[in-house]
Amino acid sequence: MEESACLCGVGSSRGCRKRQRPAEKAAADGKPAPAEKHVEADAAVRCCADSGGTLSPMPSLQAPRCSLQDLPLEILVEIFASLPGTDLSSLAQTCTKFHHILHIDSIWRRRCREEFGVCENLQNLETIGMSYREVYAKLFPYRNILGLWQLDTEHYRTLVNVVLDGLCITGWTYRPSLHTHVGGPIHFKPSFRIRLTERRSATVECMEGPNSSPHYSHMQIQKDRFTTQCKKTDHRTDLPTQLREEGGLVLEDRQWYDCLTYRRLYLPPNHPDDLIRPGLFQDYYDDFGLKIAMLSFHGKYARVTKITGLSKKTLEIHLMRRIQLRDGEIFRNFNELSRVVQEMDEQVIREQQQQKQEEGTEESEGHGWQSPAQPRVGESGAAAAEEQPVPFVLPVGVRSRDQNYPRTCRMCFYAVDTVTLLGSAYPRRFPAIFILFDENHFGFIWLEVKYFFLYNRVQETFQNVEAPSPQAFLEMLKNIKASTK
Structure with a gap:
C-alpha cells in the first residue's frame, strides 16, 4: 500500500515521508502552501525514481513528446x-x-x-x-578496390586503375607504348571486371589471355591490397608481344601468375611549399616504352618513385643542395657540371657516414624523408614559379631519347638515383642532376652514363586516390621501397 501511495503521489511511504513534512506542517497550521505544490510533486518524482517505481505525472507537468x-x-x-x-x-x-x-x-x-x-x-x-x-x-x-593500384609480378610492375563503368567495376591496366610522346595520353586495357547485373551476386571475370575472352576469376580483398586468381593457366602478358611488334625488339614472353597481387597507390598530398604540384609523370627510362613515376615532396627532400617498368628505381632530390645556374653555361661544359655534382656527392656521403656513426643505424639513406615533421623547404612553390628561367641545353655528349625538351629551366638540384636492375638483388647508387623546367616538366641527367631523362605530367584525372592521412601515404611509399629489395 505504501508503494501504491508513492506512485500516486500521496500516502506516507518511508522514502517520501521526510519530503512531505513541510507540507504536512503547513496544513496542520491551517496555512495554505501553494508555492510548495510543485516542490512536493518534484519530490515525489525523485522519490519514486529512487525507489525504482514509475510515476504518472500530472497533465500540467507532462513534457511535450518528441520522437x-x-x-x-x-x-x-x-x-x-x-x-x-x-x-x-x-x-x-x-x-x-x-x-x-x-x-x-x-x-x-x-x-x-x-x-x-x-x-x-x-x-x-x-x-x-x-x-x-x-x-x-x-x-x-x-568499395575499397576503387582507385589506383600497382600490379607487381616477378619481372614487371604496372599501374591499374579500378573504376566503376556503369554497372561494372573494371580494372584498367596501363599499356606502355613506344610511339607515344611523353606528353601524350596514357593507354589502358581491361584486365578484369566485376559484373553487378547478376541476380544473385556479383561475378568477377578475368579478361587476360591470348584472346582476351572473359572467364571466371576469384577475388580476395584485404587491407590496401587484393588478389585475383583464375582457373586458366595460359595467360601471357601482352607487353613483350606488343613491343616486339612495334619496335622490332625480341623479348621472351613471360607467363602471368595464376594469382596476381595488387597494392594500393595513393597520389601525393599537395602542400603550398612544394616546388610544383606533385603527382604522376611519364618518361622513357628504357627501351620498352613509356613508364610512369610519382613525384612527392617530403620537407628537405623530394622523391621520384618509379611505378611501372622492368627495373625498380627511386630518385632522391636534395632540395637544400641547389646547383646555381649561370645562363646555361654550366650545362654546356659537362666536365664542369660533373665536378660540381661530384663534390656535392662526396660531401653527402661523408655526412651520411657521420650520421650513421652518431645514430648507430645500419641504414642512413632517406635523411628523414619519411618523417612528415621535417621542416619545409625555404623556397615555396610560389617562389619557384617566379624564378626567372635560364636557357637550357644538353651538355655535349649527353644522349636523350626525347629531343623535344624545354629550352629553359628554373632550378637544378643535386640528386641520387637508386636503381635495382632486372636480375639484381642489390640497388646501385648514381649521382644525378634534377632539373625543374616548369609546372608540368622536370628531368634529370644521369652522369655516369651521360643520359638525360625527360618527365611530363600525366594529364588524366583519377578518382578515389586520396590518402586517408599523411601517414598512410608514407606507409605506401615504405611498402614500395621494401618491395624493391
Whole structure:
C-alpha cells in the first residue's frame, strides 16, 4: 500500500515521508502552501525514481513528446538519404517503420551516386529487374578496390586503375607504348571486371589471355591490397608481344601468375611549399616504352618513385643542395657540371657516414624523408614559379631519347638515383642532376652514363586516390621501397 501511495503521489511511504513534512506542517497550521505544490510533486518524482517505481505525472507537468518517428515521411527520407550507407543497416533494425522506409529506392540511389558515382537511370535498372538497394549491396563489398593500384609480378610492375563503368567495376591496366610522346595520353586495357547485373551476386571475370575472352576469376580483398586468381593457366602478358611488334625488339614472353597481387597507390598530398604540384609523370627510362613515376615532396627532400617498368628505381632530390645556374653555361661544359655534382656527392656521403656513426643505424639513406615533421623547404612553390628561367641545353655528349625538351629551366638540384636492375638483388647508387623546367616538366641527367631523362605530367584525372592521412601515404611509399629489395 505504501508503494501504491508513492506512485500516486500521496500516502506516507518511508522514502517520501521526510519530503512531505513541510507540507504536512503547513496544513496542520491551517496555512495554505501553494508555492510548495510543485516542490512536493518534484519530490515525489525523485522519490519514486529512487525507489525504482514509475510515476504518472500530472497533465500540467507532462513534457511535450518528441520522437524521430513523428517526422513526416519526406523529411525522414531526406535524413536517411544523407547518412552513410554503413549506418543505414543499423538504422533499419531500430523499428519497423524505419525498416520499411529504408526500402524506398531513392535513398539508395543517392547513396550509390554519392559514394560510388553511379549515374544509371532508374528506368535502366527497372528493365533488368534491379533496384538501387540491390546495386548498393553488390557494390559495397568492392568499395575499397576503387582507385589506383600497382600490379607487381616477378619481372614487371604496372599501374591499374579500378573504376566503376556503369554497372561494372573494371580494372584498367596501363599499356606502355613506344610511339607515344611523353606528353601524350596514357593507354589502358581491361584486365578484369566485376559484373553487378547478376541476380544473385556479383561475378568477377578475368579478361587476360591470348584472346582476351572473359572467364571466371576469384577475388580476395584485404587491407590496401587484393588478389585475383583464375582457373586458366595460359595467360601471357601482352607487353613483350606488343613491343616486339612495334619496335622490332625480341623479348621472351613471360607467363602471368595464376594469382596476381595488387597494392594500393595513393597520389601525393599537395602542400603550398612544394616546388610544383606533385603527382604522376611519364618518361622513357628504357627501351620498352613509356613508364610512369610519382613525384612527392617530403620537407628537405623530394622523391621520384618509379611505378611501372622492368627495373625498380627511386630518385632522391636534395632540395637544400641547389646547383646555381649561370645562363646555361654550366650545362654546356659537362666536365664542369660533373665536378660540381661530384663534390656535392662526396660531401653527402661523408655526412651520411657521420650520421650513421652518431645514430648507430645500419641504414642512413632517406635523411628523414619519411618523417612528415621535417621542416619545409625555404623556397615555396610560389617562389619557384617566379624564378626567372635560364636557357637550357644538353651538355655535349649527353644522349636523350626525347629531343623535344624545354629550352629553359628554373632550378637544378643535386640528386641520387637508386636503381635495382632486372636480375639484381642489390640497388646501385648514381649521382644525378634534377632539373625543374616548369609546372608540368622536370628531368634529370644521369652522369655516369651521360643520359638525360625527360618527365611530363600525366594529364588524366583519377578518382578515389586520396590518402586517408599523411601517414598512410608514407606507409605506401615504405611498402614500395621494401618491395624493391
